[in-house]
Amino acid sequence: MPRMADIAPQGKAQEVFDLIKWDADDLVAVIAQEQTTGEVLMFAYANREAIQATLDTGVATYYSRSRQSLWVKGETSGFKQRIIEVRIDCDGDVLLYAVDAPGPACHQLRRSCFSHRVDSDGSVHTDKPVIE
Amino acid sequence: MPRMADIAPQGKAQEVFDLIKWDADDLVAVIAQEQTTGEVLMFAYANREAIQATLDTGVATYYSRSRQSLWVKGETSGFKQRIIEVRIDCDGDVLLYAVDAPGPACHQLRRSCFSHRVDSDGSVHTDKPVIE
Numbered sequence: 001m002p003r004m005a006d007i008a009p010q011g012k013a014q015e016v017f018d019l020i021k022w023d024a025d026d027l028v029a030v031i032a033q034e035q036t037t038g039e040v041l042m043f044a045y046a047n048r049e050a051i052q053a054t055l056d057t058g059v060a061t062y063y064s065r066s067r068q069s070l071w072v073k074g075e076t077s078g079f080k081q082r083i084i085e086v087r088i089d090c091d092g093d094v095l096l097y098a099v100d101a102p103g104p105a106c107h108q109l110r111r112s113c114f115s116h117r118v119d120s121d122g123s124v125h126t127d128k129p130v131i132e
Numbered sequence: 133m134p135r136m137a138d139i140a141p142q143g144k145a146q147e148v149f150d151l152i153k154w155d156a157d158d159l160v161a162v163i164a165q166e167q168t169t170g171e172v173l174m175f176a177y178a179n180r181e182a183i184q185a186t187l188d189t190g191v192a193t194y195y196s197r198s199r200q201s202l203w204v205k206g207e208t209s210g211f212k213q214r215i216i217e218v219r220i221d222c223d224g225d226v227l228l229y230a231v232d233a234p235g236p237a238c239h240q241l242r243r244s245c246f247s248h249r250v251d252s253d254g255s256v257h258t259d260k261p262v263i264e
Contacts, residue, residue, distance in 0.1 A: 003239060009248055009256030016254045031163055031172060038170015040163060043226040055252045086250040090238055094175040096246045106222055107135060114228045116141055118218040120187045122148045124141035 007092040017048055021093040027063055028095055032073075032105065035084040035098040041105035042113045044071075046095065051086075058083045060097050079103030139224040149180055153225040159195055160227055164205075164237065167216040167230040173237035174245045176203075178227065183218075190215045192229050211235030236261075 007019040020028050027045040034041055044062040046054070050070055053061040060081035064071040074080035081099035088095055106113040108129060115127045139151040152160050159177040166173055176194040178186070182202055185193040192213035196203040206212035213231035220227055238245040240261060247259045 006240065007248065007256070009258055011255050011257055014254040016250045016256050019256055029161070029175065031175065033170075033172055038165075040165055040172065040228055043161065043163065043221060052254075055250070055254060058252075087246040088248045088250055088256060089175060089245040090240055090242075090247060091245075094246075095250075096172055108138065108222055110222075113221040113223075114219040114226075115222060116139065116220045118148045118187070118220055118227075120190075122146040122184075122187060123143050124139070124148050124151055124220060125143055126141055 003091070005091040007088070007090065016051070016088065019088065019092045020051075020095075021091065023093075025065075027065070028093065030062060030095045030097055032060060032081060032097045032099055032101070034101050034105075034111075036100070039112050040114055041081075041099070041101055041111070042073075044073075051095070054083060054086065054097065060099050073105070074101075074103070077103060079105075081105070135223070137223040139220070139222065148183070148220065151220065151224045152183075152227075153223065155225075157197075159197070160225065162194060162227045162229055164192060164213060164229045164231055164233070166233050166237075166243075168232070171244050172246055173213075173231070173233055173243070174205075176205075183227070186215060186218065186229070192231050205237070206233075206235070209235060211237075213237070 030046045032041045047063040050061045050063045062071045081101045085098040117125045162178045164173045179195040182193045182195045194203045213233045217230040242261050249257045
């Protein structure tokens with residue numbers, strides 16, 4: 001049951017840039033996931049340049065909205081994310097980077113940024129960091 | 133290394149609604165993931181009412197931006213997503229619903245909405261549907 005908004009890939013080089021539904025800032029949302037464990041590591045954004053760099057280098061590259069610049073995750077810490085696969089969703093507004101991520105993906109030194117559990121009463125509980 | 137933008141949960145009932153950084157439309161992004169396989173199923177949005185319903189009923193509930201209404205995923209198809217865990221990321225702008233999802237999460241009758249692979253030349257290739 002395809003919908004109007006669904007992308008229709010044709011297998012042509014560079015077509016991903018036309019298929020992506022860019023937001024008002026010419027960015028697209030990116031979910032980074034550890035390929036082996038399936039753990040969702042982080043959520044960020046990419047612009048065209050970041051995606052091109054990701055495809056060219058095989059290293060997960062994002063666009064930092066706060067710094068307004070290209071952002072190779074792990075460039076400072078050394079914990080770069082090696083790309084296993086890039087995927088795009090059915091309506092073209094979210095990318096999925098399946099990566100091999102050696103260290104903490106989160107600036108809080110946790111494996112994942114999703115380090116808080118929400119209980120059914122709406123209370124929130126934080127996991128212990130990997131590195132204290 | 134906490135940052136200014138990081139949430140600081142205290143384990144109090146209902147605090148998640150204060151910790152969430154709502155967007156301009158009073159929505160928050162939600163990633164749905166199959167708990168057992170780790171597969172990222174879909175990306176959607178929730179408002180306060182949707183999150184409250186999710187926590188109360190244990191059934192993944194979203195806010196449909198196109199229909200502008202609460203959206204119990206699978207209400208029509210019967211493939212509802214049972215919530216195993218709800219998580220929130222370090223800066224409070226994305227939720228993760230870890231679910232047990234019996235059927236296709238995607239309206240294209242695929243397990244996941246991330247059914248298109250992006251190759252290094254920028255070409256896009258679509259997985260076969262689960263149900264043809």
